[in-house]
Amino acid sequence: MIAATDLKELARSCGADLTGIASARSFDFLPPESNPRFIQPQARSVIVLGFRIPRGALRGVEEGTAWQTMAGATPFPTAAICVETTYRLARYLESEGWETVPLFAHSSDLQHQGVAVSPDKPEPNVILPMDIAAHAAGLGEIGRGRFFLTPEFGPRQLFTALVTDLELEPDKIFSGKLCDGCGLCARACPAKALEMERLLSFPLARGKARCYRLHLESCRICRTGILNAPYSSQGEPLRIAAACGRACVAHLEDSGRLKSSFSYPFREKKSQPRRRKSVNQ
Ligand code: SF4
Ligand code: SF4
Known part of the structure; x- marks a missing residue:
């Protein structure tokens, strides 16, 4: 048997910044097309791994000087460590005799893409929403702006999951409060999306998430820093570097709610305008 603490230590040494564990049964409230037990019926645990997106990856977008989308700065290095760490852990668990399905974030519009193999099974693909998984694994909460927020990094992380038949001690649901409903994410959106x-509310492993209604058609063509979801034209883009996401990063840091801290604030206060150089200087 493998202890949850040993597995978390291994995940950390392999490159995961966050690790949470949920019982596979805690997803039974989800419909079959989202429920990991329709991928692995004998699953007992879902391990959720979080990988921080460096704050500096948002800097050029914030300043308007580089990377209109975040693609040039972040996802590839971050995604590489996500894939490598997730596969290394899957290989480790399987070497110990526990079958393990590695899962990566995909948009729900990739569900219902094929033909069900039997009447009691959903059509492929079964896609587990990573924010719902991260909540069930105790890693944080879903804020009003529909970002998954962790006490460590706010909205700045990507998640993967491992579905396994190994029984592990699950983590408690996060009981803190990160989103204060400030509305700054909504006010920062030029499209009022x-x-x-x-x-709108939707169910979680415990309780409900309550979020502002999001007009995805505006987000898909947003020019403030989105990254479109891979393989998907209709899904929700990654909005962390967009105007809404950066407003949330600035607010959570300024209000002192995050464990990570930096020497300088993410965003200068409007009351402290930058000193501009005279053209004669
Ligand atoms: S900006 Fe404010 S309302 Fe929006 S998700 Fe962040 S904390 Fe919540
Ligand atoms: S991604 Fe763009 S359009 Fe969508 S809410 Fe954020 S700022 Fe608005």
């Missing part, structure tokens, strides 16, 4: 007046 986040509707503060309309809160």
Whole structure:
């Protein structure tokens, strides 16, 4: 048997910044096309791994000087460590005799792409929403702006998951409070794609997430720093570097809610305008 603490230490040494564990049964509230037990019926645990996106990867977008989308700065190095760490852990667990399915973030519009192999099974693909998995694994909460927020990095991370027949001690659901409903993410959106007046709710392993209604059609053509989801034209883009995501990063850091800290604030206060050089200097 492998202890949860030993597995987390191994994940950390392999490159994961965050590791949380959920019981596979905690996803039974999800429909078959999202439920990991329709991928691996004998699954007992879902291990969720988080990988920080460096704050510096947002810098050029924030300054308007580089990388209109975050693609040039972040996802490839971050995605490489996600893939490598997730596969290394899957290989380790299987070498110990526990079958393990590595899962990566995909958009839900890739569900229902094929033919069900039997009437009791969903059509491929079964896609586990990573924010719901990260919540069930105790890693944080879903904020009003539909970002998954962790106490360590706010919205700045990517998640992968390992579905396994190894029984592990699950983590408790996160009980802190990160999102204060400030609305700054919505107000930062030039397209008004986040509707503060309309809160939508959806179920979680425990309780419900309550988020502003999001008009995805605006986000898909947003020019403030999105990254489109791989293989998907209709899914939700990665919005962390977009105007909404950067507003949330700045707010959570300024309000002192995050464990990670930096020598200088992410965003200079409007009351402290930058000193501009005179053309004669
Ligand atoms: S900007 Fe404010 S309302 Fe939006 S997700 Fe972040 S903390 Fe919540
Ligand atoms: S991704 Fe762009 S359009 Fe969508 S909410 Fe964020 S800023 Fe607005």
